[in-house]
Amino acid sequence: MGHPPLEIFAFEQRTPLELPLYLATVSAGFPSPAEDYIDKKLDLNEHLVRHPAATFFVRVDGDSMRDANVASGDILVVDRAVTARDGHIVIAALDGELTVKRLRRQDGRLYLVPDNPDYAAVEVSAEASFEVWGVVTYIIHKA
Amino acid sequence: MPTTTFALVDCNNFYASCERVFAPHLAGRPVVVLSNNDGCIIARSAEAKALGVPMGQPAFQCRDLFARHGIAVFSSNYALYGDMSARVMVTLSRFAPAMEIYSIDEAFLDLTGLPGGAAGQARRIRETVARWTGIPVSVGIGPTKTLAKLANRAAKKHPACDGVLDFSTHPDPDALLESVPIEDVWGIGRRYGAMLAGHGILSARAFRDLPREFVQKRMTVQGVHTQLELRGFSCLDLEKAPPAPKTLMSSRSFGRAVTVRDELAEALAEYVSRVAAKLRRRGLVASGMQVFVQTYADASGRPPYANTACAAPPSPTDHTATLISLAGRALADIFRPGWRYKKAGVILLGLESRAGRQLSLLDAPAPEAARNARLMAALDAVNAKWGKDTLAPAACGIGKLWAMRQEKRSPRYTTVWDELPVARAG
Numbered sequence A: 001m002g003h004p005p006l007e008i009f010a011f012e013q014r015t016p017l018e019l020p021l022y023l024a025t026v027s028a029g030f031p032s033p034a035e036d037y038i039d040k041k042l043d044l045n046e047h048l049v050r051h052p053a054a055t056f057f058v059r060v061d062g063d064s065m066r067d068a069n070v071a072s073g074d075i076l077v078v079d080r081a082v083t084a085r086d087g088h089i090v091i092a093a094l095d096g097e098l099t100v101k102r103l104r105r106q107d108g109r110l111y112l113v114p115d116n117p118d119y120a121a122v123e124v125s126a127e128a129s130f131e132v133w134g135v136v137t138y139i140i141h142k143a
Numbered sequence B: 001m002p003t004t005t006f007a008l009v010d011c012n013n014f015y016a017s018c019e020r021v022f023a024p025h026l027a028g029r030p031v032v033v034l035s036n037n038d039g040c041i042i043a044r045s046a047e048a049k050a051l052g053v054p055m056g057q058p059a060f061q062c063r064d065l066f067a068r069h070g071i072a073v074f075s076s077n078y079a080l081y082g083d084m085s086a087r088v089m090v091t092l093s094r095f096a097p098a099m100e101i102y103s104i105d106e107a108f109l110d111l112t113g114l115p116g117g118a119a120g121q122a123r124r125i126r127e128t129v130a131r132w133t134g135i136p137v138s139v140g141i142g143p144t145k146t147l148a149k150l151a152n153r154a155a156k157k158h159p160a161c162d163g164v165l166d167f168s169t170h171p172d173p174d175a176l177l178e179s180v181p182i183e184d185v186w187g188i189g190r191r192y193g194a195m196l197a198g199h200g201i202l203s204a205r206a207f208r209d210l211p212r213e214f215v216q217k218r219m220t221v222q223g224v225h226t227q228l229e230l231r232g233f234s235c236l237d238l239e240k241a242p243p244a245p246k247t248l249m250s251s252r253s254f255g256r257a258v259t260v261r262d263e264l265a266e267a268l269a270e271y272v273s274r275v276a277a278k279l280r281r282r283g284l285v286a287s288g289m290q291v292f293v294q295t296y297a298d299a300s301g302r303p304p305y306a307n308t309a310c311a312a313p314p315s316p317t318d319h320t321a322t323l324i325s326l327a328g329r330a331l332a333d334i335f336r337p338g339w340r341y342k343k344a345g346v347i348l349l350g351l352e353s354r355a356g357r358q359l360s361l362l363d364a365p366a367p368e369a370a371r372n373a374r375l376m377a378a379l380d381a382v383n384a385k386w387g388k389d390t391l392a393p394a395a396c397g398i399g400k401l402w403a404m405r406q407e408k409r410s411p412r413y414t415t416v417w418d419e420l421p422v423a424r425a426g
Helices: A044-050 B014-021 B044-050 B059-069 B076-091 B115-131 B144-158 B171-178 B189-198 B203-206 B211-216 B221-230 B263-283 B320-334 B366-386
Strands: A007-010 A020-021 A037-043 A055-061 A077-080 A088-092 A097-106 A110-113 A130-140 B008-011 B031-034 B041-044 B070-076 B099-103 B107-110 B138-140 B164-166 B248-258 B288-295 B306-312 B341-349 B422-424
Touching: A007 A077, A007 A130, A007 B107, A037 A044, A055 A097, A055 A130, A077 B059, A088 A110, A088 B306, A097 B076, A097 B422, B008 B099, B008 B115, B008 B144, B008 B422, B014 B041, B014 B076, B014 B164, B031 B044, B031 B059, B041 B044, B070 B306, B070 B422, B076 B099, B076 B115, B076 B288, B076 B306, B076 B341, B099 B306, B115 B320, B138 B366, B164 B248, B203 B221, B211 B221, B263 B320, B263 B341, B288 B320, B306 B320, B320 B341
Parallel strands: A055 B422, B031 B070, B138 B164
Antiparallel strands: A007 B306, A020 A037, A055 A077, A077 A130, A088 A097, A088 A130, A097 A110, B008 B107, B008 B138, B031 B041, B099 B107, B248 B341, B288 B306, B288 B341
């Protein structure tokens, strides 16, 4: 057990992805002084994170959300500032465990529904310890 | 001249609450957090307090108690606490035109003249912070900072308050002041508390009602301010405050707006040197650091920008150069160009006695400090590129016998990719 490297902890996991946005088209094959045309660098956070203080990343374990394009090992962008509605994919704290499911409200009843026919939906009973932990806004999946 | 309305927002059992956000099975269970090397108890959830788990007690003396009650025990995880603190502070900054970060888990807000009243705003603040970050907070409101602090303490003590108490609408303010022991009044402290108790002054109310001459003769101007504040006359604006116990902080409002990052870094380096010197004088080391910045509102009417970043040294330290380099990196993370900065500061976290460590880095003399900082930066750069511990000061030893014991540390859920919380899809 060595000691951990120096780490900086910011309120948002900023991994600025510096993708220059070229405003001038450049013919391929030439080194070009295109630097002059770089308007700004795109930061993926701007696109994926609407509420930095309320946004967390959560890793998926299991394939019960396969048909919603959520694979095991994927990283989910979870925004706790978003109000959960019927049909949202949510992270729920159910009986002491974080789980990812689709939230369904029907006739005043609450269900956590998988997106994979091999798994069964769960009705959230009144006595279960349950809360919506956050709403999944993006799925980060390696191509 | 309308009177100011201050609110003190304070996270409930902050470290224990942080551990719970990502571990729902801990809801309602007693939780304790230990200092570095799993030495002493530094935080307790409400359930652990109710079981009589003593604050500051060495952990090995509590093993039976932990086992008997199924208490969840964690090593301190400053990466997590620092990140969660920043989230809470950023969320709070949306609710008031001015705020002052007071410690890792407390901030003063100016709630003067808000439509709907301060208490309504306080409830919205509580609800939003809980939803956005998962951290429960209490809010005390009052016409002075000292009364806001006192109201906050009472809000936490009485469940009926539901986490919000406004001193100015309290039905019996005298009884409330009567119920606060003198040494618990903000800014009084142990020494003056004992002196006052010797004179039979045992409560906040008794102190408030003392002749002013008595206080002037026996206490500093701060004592006089505290008394005036208890009487409802505000002496401490958002910039002035007695230091928080158990943390070391140095911060200042700049004489003029600062716009250049290097200038901010220089100011921070100076603050760090100051707190590091304090640290050494008291024989302490720090296991973490929080840097914060606040700006003026800008011409276009954007609300002011406020942010904080945390950093942790590889092991607890009192070494100025190490701390300066940490502060510089933390600043890099939160500095945004195009703002006029009003204030910056640094808070040292996780203070503990140096005596427990086998290794003590003596502070370098002043001319060495700059070279040392460059050395540290080079060291960090090399280790970042070729993996940690590629280069390490020989003084740290090869065997790392002193490496921190953190056997019960929770994952760094919010700051390390390999340690994200996991949601089951099964």
